[in-house]
Amino acid sequence: MRAINMKISVFLQRAAFLLLLVGGVISLSGTVFGQTTETLRSEIEKRNSLILELEKEIKGYESRLNALDKEAKTLQNTVGQIELTEKKLQTDIRLTEQRIAAASRNITTLTGEIEDKNAGIEKNSAAISEIVRRVHELESETLVEILLREDSFSVFWDTVESLGQLQANVHKTVKELQTLKVSLEEKRTLRTKEKEEHVSLAERLVDQKELETANRKSKLALLKETKNQESNYKKILSEKQALKEALEREIRDFESQIQLEIDPNSLPQIGALLRWPVDNVSITQYFGNTPFASQNPQVYNGGGHNGIDLRAPNGTIIRAAANGVVTDTGDTDRACDGASYGKWVLIRHYNNLSTLYAHLSLIRAEPGQEVKIGDVIGYSGNTGYSTGPHLHFTVYAASAVRVTDEYRSKVCGTYLKLPLSPRNGYLNPLSYLPGIR
Template identity: 45%
Template sequence: MRHSVIFIFIASLSLGAFLPLRAAPIEDLKQKIEDKAKSILELEAAIAEYTKEVRAANAEAKSLSGAVQVLDSTRKKLAADIKLTEAKIASAELKIEEIEGSMSDVEKEMLRNQAGIMTTLKTIDVSDELSMVEAVFGYDSLSDFWGDRESLYTVQASLSKSLAELKQNKEHLASLREKSLGQKKDLSLLATEIGDRKKIVEQNKNEKNSLLTQTKNKESAYKKILDEKIALREAFRKELLQFESDLQIAIDPSKLPSAGKGVLSWPLETVRITQYFGKTEFATAHAALYSGNGHNGIDLGAPVGTKIFSAADGVVEGVGDTDLVCPSASYGKWVLVRHGNGLSTLYAHLSVISVKAGDSVARGQTVGYSGNTGYSTGPHLHFTVYASEGVKILSRKSLVCGGTYIMPIADLKAYLNPLSYI
């Protein structure tokens, strides 16, 4: 009856090939993922329009009504930012579900491979235990014997095929697991991002309420506040310049990278330079704001809530908020990253800080979101590049502000033109 065992085995192989997989659910998930991708594109287009609206409002923000319009336009963009992040979270969850479904199917297929291999090995083992004479007398006729021998060759060929399929399925499963881990990492980052974006929305709401309360909805009161901010900024900048001018920190030029593109990356996705480094036309026209020394970085126009990225791999040297001691006078919320190439970078006027001192960051990793904190005439990122040897985070008492602030302070020689390295 050995030939019936082999026949049953071959039949089981054929049956295994037709066992149904989860085709319908997978197709449903693919359609949902495709629909979510369309929603994401629509939201991105809406955000682009809101960004234009915010930019246009900023150009008219020299009055109280203009400032309120900026905040209202920003609020609409921030709401769309949250919807976009929620859509990305939903998309990531669907992709994880799809991947895990595929993993389940592959694991089932591997079990079939393994079961088939075990059955094949047992069949071959039984055949090997019998001599040719024993094998012949085990059949009703010689034709049955030769037919079963041919079937055994088929079994051996199936074994080779099953082993190859098992190897392929193992590789496929490893690839799916890697994709799943990547999607779960993305999901974790998105969960953090939506928390940050909700903070920004709350800040926007509080800023509008504070503005209307302080000004009592009067243009004259708003103008007075602006004049006071400018005066405080000028006094604080002079105080800081005096201290930085007295610093004498040795800076070894050989420890700096050669100027050239790619040493640093742009700290945001869409680049729009609103002020360059050094004695620019604006810095010269407003010499009091810079004490005649020019602009110590570059300004990049960015609506509130724009992701800000680390310009290179590095370690977060420190974070802070000068508004806690000296509101509207300096950097506001800032992050300083020290890189391994002799450079350090500063990201200022942030709305939310996403890192903490001591964190290792990769090039392109989010360190915060653009804002309008500190002394800022409109939402933007202030980006400074230093020779690392010449910059330190110091705690200093301010006579102007009447408190002790913490911020990066540098020898004037340490300020470098960011465009020399991007």
């Protein structure tokens, strides 16, 4: 009898110890690679605070650049704009560096938490398995047998009650384990997202440094071209504007000769099928300007502006307006400097629309590349004919637009590679974009 009591007592003591162990390992250890999680979180909070300060500083630069953009186009103002852009780009770089560091810390913290949770799951599982094994051993002696052999009912009921509490605690621990496993998967998902963000930020940092270098070179080129003389600057501006207008007329005449019937049923219904290609939306020039365009806002007739212009300081991220495939990319400045789209990207979407992104400073898309809505495809700039950094955004009926490098411009005296479309192939972008909040 004493042997049985001793067996039960020893079992309950060991079970209690195992449950204490279980409770102790569910919580995090609080240490990640030699640093407490509190220390890591404190560092992350400090970086987030610095990130907010840098974002505020960038907004200040953008506000000043917008104000300069509205002033007269003088050499002094243009140089000032380039210098202010350089400060903004440098701050962009600092911001991205801080975001990379914050992402690294987040990854470290999440990795530590994942390891702790894995360890907790393993130890809890082992403890529960041991308890179950010992319960099975104890059950080889039935309660009836124990009752018949006990000297008193009180010892029997104490044993039964202890076993019941043990069973309840095991049940509770199993539930906690299930919660722990769910939390583990959530942490793994968060870490995957942080790693993807880290890669994206590292790529952006490379781009931003390239943009800063190009911006600095543009200032030197401008001063060299104008010989730092306002009169030379005005003359160059006038010549570029005349070239741009002549090329536009030439292209418009050429496109008017393209005969292509577009099935209206092939066009998607008007609605928010596209996203804005910039995160902060401000329209500086609208689509078309003719009575026909007003009466038929979805279709362009060749008069006025064949897209919309969006305010986008140099280096602004440009995103794909919808899922699709990159039709082609190009740079008209290579053949006819300062007269047309400059660096551009054309995307054909799965909804029978195509979109053009022009005046880019840097292209981050390749022909044939599949893109998803919101993907980075480039950065805004001032290439081609542009009185200031912005994004020119055009929407076409996908079946109507073609990229050709066989168009010989009499105005430029060379072949140009650019998208061309009949007049009825141009669509009003606002017909397919969401309203501005």
